[in-house]
Amino acid sequence: MRISLSIILLISSIGATLPLQDKVWRPAPRKPEATRVLLVTGGHEHDVDFYSLFDDPGLRTIVDPHPAAFSGDIRRKHDVLVLYDMIRTLDETRRSNLRAFAESGKGIVVLHHAICANVDWPWWYEELLGGRYLFEPVGGKLSSYEHDRVQTITTVADHPVTRGIGTFRLIDETYHHLWISPAVKVLLRSDDPTSDGPVAWISPYARSRVVYIQLGHDRQATLNPRYRQLVHQAIAWAAGKSN
Numbered sequence: 001m002r003i004s005l006s007i008i009l010l011i012s013s014i015g016a017t018l019p020l021q022d023k024v025w026r027p028a029p030r031k032p033e034a035t036r037v038l039l040v041t042g043g044h045e046h047d048v049d050f051y052s053l054f055d056d057p058g059l060r061t062i063v064d065p066h067p068a069a070f071s072g073d074i075r076r077k078h079d080v081l082v083l084y085d086m087i088r089t090l091d092e093t094r095r096s097n098l099r100a101f102a103e104s105g106k107g108i109v110v111l112h113h114a115i116c117a118n119v120d121w122p123w124w125y126e127e128l129l130g131g132r133y134l135f136e137p138v139g140g141k142l143s144s145y146e147h148d149r150v151q152t153i154t155t156v157a158d159h160p161v162t163r164g165i166g167t168f169r170l171i172d173e174t175y176h177h178l179w180i181s182p183a184v185k186v187l188l189r190s191d192d193p194t195s196d197g198p199v200a201w202i203s204p205y206a207r208s209r210v211v212y213i214q215l216g217h218d219r220q221a222t223l224n225p226r227y228r229q230l231v232h233q234a235i236a237w238a239a240g241k242s243n
């Protein structure tokens, strides 16, 4: 018993002095020109697959939840803000940080249920986004949604966001009876009768590039190659990298 214990102690002391055989592992570096994205989620459940959209060598994405993301000045560290959050209200301090980002000329991509955020902030939905989900009736209209609709999405405007997108079939949620500003430039339309029709647009906001894409409820959309191309092109355009 005493001998075998000594052998064990000897082996372990030799093992402790052996050099490490493996190298320190590091992921491949992102492209130096990668767009710095601040992705804001929170307030609505979503598939984890959604995040794979941002696992791209051309993007350097940080995720911060609503409302913590807007607690400080977000202008310096990020080129584009991507919103996939759904909390109806923001306090004054966070509103002013978000507004300062927009007024600095940096781009904003608003995805899917994020049109249900900030619905009590007229500057946001009238001037910046050009659309609003109506939780309460306005002018006799009340917004609604329907899941898993098989639809045909058609490009209706020539724009860097929709270049090469054409027409494609998609299973996704539709929204109906949104308020949509007459000043938006509609990029895509759905043929589904439970949709308003416009499902992507450029907002009329002049101080920065703002695009809304209503598509993207779950992995049936977010893993669709055409949807992924659309979101990547929206981020590139919002960053001022395509014209």
Ligand SMILES: [Zn+2]
Pocket: 112, 113, 173, 216, 217, 218
């Ligand atoms: Zn949804």
